[in-house]
Amino acid sequence: xxxxxxxxxxxxxxxxxxxxxxxxxxxxxxxxxxxxxxxxxxxxxxxxxxxxxxxxxxxxxxxxxxxxxxxxxxxxxxxxxxxxxxxxxxxxxxxxxxxxxxxxxxxxxxxxxxxxxxxxxxxxxxxxxxxxxxxxxxxxxxxxxxxxxxxxxxxxxxxxxxxxxxxxxxxxxxxxxxxxxxxxxxxxxxxxxxxxxxxxxxxxxxxxxxxxxxxxxxxxxxx
Numbered sequence: 001x002x003x004x005x006x007x008x009x010x011x012x013x014x015x016x017x018x019x020x021x022x023x024x025x026x027x028x029x030x031x032x033x034x035x036x037x038x039x040x041x042x043x044x045x046x047x048x049x050x051x052x053x054x055x056x057x058x059x060x061x062x063x064x065x066x067x068x069x070x071x072x073x074x075x076x077x078x079x080x081x082x083x084x085x086x087x088x089x090x091x092x093x094x095x096x097x098x099x100x101x102x103x104x105x106x107x108x109x110x111x112x113x114x115x116x117x118x119x120x121x122x123x124x125x126x127x128x129x130x131x132x133x134x135x136x137x138x139x140x141x142x143x144x145x146x147x148x149x150x151x152x153x154x155x156x157x158x159x160x161x162x163x164x165x166x167x168x169x170x171x172x173x174x175x176x177x178x179x180x181x182x183x184x185x186x187x188x189x190x191x192x193x194x195x196x197x198x199x200x201x202x203x204x205x206x207x208x209x210x211x212x213x214x215x216x217x218x219x220x221x222x223x
Contacts, residue, residue, distance in 0.1 A: 007112075008021045016172030020170055021112040024057050027215055033109065034067055035099075037069065038069065142171055143172060144171040
């Protein structure tokens, strides 16, 4: 069986992409790569999402791949790269798409994007266009609660228009009495489950959730 390589993208900012990415890395035994990191945080508990995933799962360094870009400002990549110049009159160079080529790894790979599908990586390159270049299927992460129907259905429509394959939608947050059923009915893709708020983020806790949600079967990666 060909190892699963996929892109984790969210319907919006702060929907839980990194937690879901860690869940997938744990369950698949995958490498993790976030090609563009914006909003680096100072301090021992800060850094970026790569550091968080490595800390949560206690992964060896070779399983967490270095970013193509590490940008300090907590803004869209196209703007964050411009701010790297430190002088509004002399903005930093735009992101180079050649640096966003997929890394050559043996086995499963989880690629986490920065922000949502239509976030500009540069003014002439949207994130969804870079996903097309990678040619990998998408797992879409969405909030479980109020507002998710519009964001999720719009994201699925954008993916469908560009003929990008979607593995499914995974909700993050407190289970909602109707949103999951509505998305399953209207979304046209599998609803993979709902990841509830977790008491702690570590390998055993995420492994337990992987089993509870039966994600090996749902993603077609049964041993």
